[in-house]
Amino acid sequence: MIRADHQILEAMLSHAENCHPEESCGLLAMDESGRIRMAYPLTNSLRSSTNYTIEPHEHFKALRHAEAQGWEIGGVFHSHPHSAAHPSPTDVRLAPDPEWLYVVIGMEDRPVVRGFRIIQGQIHDEPITFEKRTRQ
Amino acid sequence: MSATINLPTILRGHAGGSRTIEVTGSTVGEVFDHVSRDFPKLGEQLSSPDGGLPVFMNVFVDDEDIRYLAGLDTTVDDHTEITILPAVAGG
Numbered sequence: 001m002i003r004a005d006h007q008i009l010e011a012m013l014s015h016a017e018n019c020h021p022e023e024s025c026g027l028l029a030m031d032e033s034g035r036i037r038m039a040y041p042l043t044n045s046l047r048s049s050t051n052y053t054i055e056p057h058e059h060f061k062a063l064r065h066a067e068a069q070g071w072e073i074g075g076v077f078h079s080h081p082h083s084a085a086h087p088s089p090t091d092v093r094l095a096p097d098p099e100w101l102y103v104v105i106g107m108e109d110r111p112v113v114r115g116f117r118i119i120q121g122q123i124h125d126e127p128i129t130f131e132k133r134t135r136q
Numbered sequence: 137m138s139a140t141i142n143l144p145t146i147l148r149g150h151a152g153g154s155r156t157i158e159v160t161g162s163t164v165g166e167v168f169d170h171v172s173r174d175f176p177k178l179g180e181q182l183s184s185p186d187g188g189l190p191v192f193m194n195v196f197v198d199d200e201d202i203r204y205l206a207g208l209d210t211t212v213d214d215h216t217e218i219t220i221l222p223a224v225a226g227g
Contacts, residue, residue, distance in 0.1 A: 025224075027224070051225070051226070054223070056201060059221055059224060060196050063221065072145070073144075099145055099146070
């Protein structure tokens with residue numbers, strides 16, 4: 001079970017809506033406990049509704065920022081503007097890192113956000129709990 | 137010259153689990169040749185059949201993508217940080 005602040009969910013959904021009908025994409029930074037600490041909304045350099053590639057220099061800057069906070073880039077999120085929140089065959093083929101969290105935002109009817117691990121071509125559900133924090 | 141290479145998680149297993157490695161060379165190409173000698177599996181990820189950089193592999197020298205510098209001929213010195221970033225893509 002992965003945990004994250006609700007703001008992470010809001011950032012991913014907002015980026016997906018802003019990029020629609022193109023695919024949105026971004027990176028996720030985790031702390032030592034595995035909690036998602038930051039969602040970096042980044043540019044899809046393909047500007048496509050069916051594919052994405054994260055713009056490399058933005059990837060580099062996100063990495064630098066995460067490292068400066070003591071975090072590690074440990075996942076990626078992207079939207080499916082016209083299909084479900086499930087990794088596509090292309091996602092599986094291009095998912096190289098079994099340790100990464102792959103978050104897919106399905107925009108078919110209403111937005112649905114789901115997390116996965118992709119290990120040796122096999123898709124495994126990885127539930128994410130988005131927590132709303134109350135101010136003290 | 138000895139540059140520091142920052143490795144992404146997926147490639148660390150090819151370098152004994154290290155997050156960074158120190159490798160000698162006066163250009164990125166020379167550094168990668170030495171990587172291939174010392175860490176053959178890692179070297180395979182950094183070369184393509186035509187001898188260039190694989191299209192899915194992004195390499196930064198300090199803060200610059202080497203594709204916008206001199207590619208594998210980009211010079212390095214003792215304070216250079218080389219960061220390897222596999223392209224993140226899907227559909």
